[in-house]
Amino acid sequence: MTIVTHERDAAAAPADWTAVCAVTDLETERGRAALLGETQVALFLTHAGRVHAVQNLDPYSGAHVISRGIVGTRGEVPTVASPMYKQVFDLRTGVCLETNGKEPRALRVWPAAVADGIVYLREEQR
Numbered sequence: 597m598t599i600v601t602h603e604r605d606a607a608a609a610p611a612d613w614t615a616v617c618a619v620t621d622l623e624t625e626r627g628r629a630a631l632l633g634e635t636q637v638a639l640f641l642t643h644a645g646r647v648h649a650v651q652n653l654d655p656y657s658g659a660h661v662i663s664r665g666i667v668g669t670r671g672e673v674p675t676v677a678s679p680m681y682k683q684v685f686d687l688r689t690g691v692c693l694e695t696n697g698k699e700p701r702a703l704r705v706w707p708a709a710v711a712d713g714i715v716y717l718r719e720e721q722r
Contacts, residue, residue, distance in 0.1 A: 613709070613716040620713065622647065627663035627676065632717055637706060638663035639715065640687055642674050647708040648687035649717050654678045655692075655701035662703065 616630050622641040629652050630637050636652035652660045657680035665676040667687075674687040677694075683701075684694040690703035707718040 612720075613718050616649075616715045616717050618713055619647070619710050619715050622715070625667045627665060627667065629660070629663040632706070632719065636660050636663075637717065638665070638676070639708070640667055640674070640676065642667075642687075644674075646674070647710055647715055648674060649706040649708045650676070650685065650687060650690055650703040651705075654680050654683075655703065656681050656683055656698055 614632060616632065616637070616639070617628070619641070622628055622639055624641050624643055628639045630639055637649050638652040640648045642648065650662060652662045654661050656678065659680060661679050662676060664679045666679065668675050668677065670684070670693055675684050675693065676687055677684045681696060683692050683696055683698065685692050685703050688705070690705040692700050692702055706720070709716045
């Protein structure tokens with residue numbers, strides 16, 4: 597789990613954005629778990645250079661494993677497949693694209709940005 601404090605960078609960020617980690621802490625097409633407050637977030641860096649942030653909690657198994665999922669694409673859509681039951685989620689929206697016979701569920705997503713090599717997430721009201 598990535599727990600990095602960038603106090604200098606966090607002070608320069610807008611109030612509703614939180615510095616989470618350095619972009620160099622992420623590997624392309626591999627997930628990393630991080631804490632946003634007390635919430636586990638799964639971070640993904642795509643080949644296109646975009647960072648996506650979704651909940652690490654798998655809504656089907658109840659385990660915090662999404663960061664260990666299989667990253668891929670469906671057409672132009674970046675995806676992650678849960679390592680538990682293999683449901684496939686859109687990394688941009690959290691929508692489940694393949695439910696594998698289960699009721700549709702979605703992952704929570706956070707807006708992500710990279711500035712000066714630091715990944716920031718925006719905490720939004722639910």
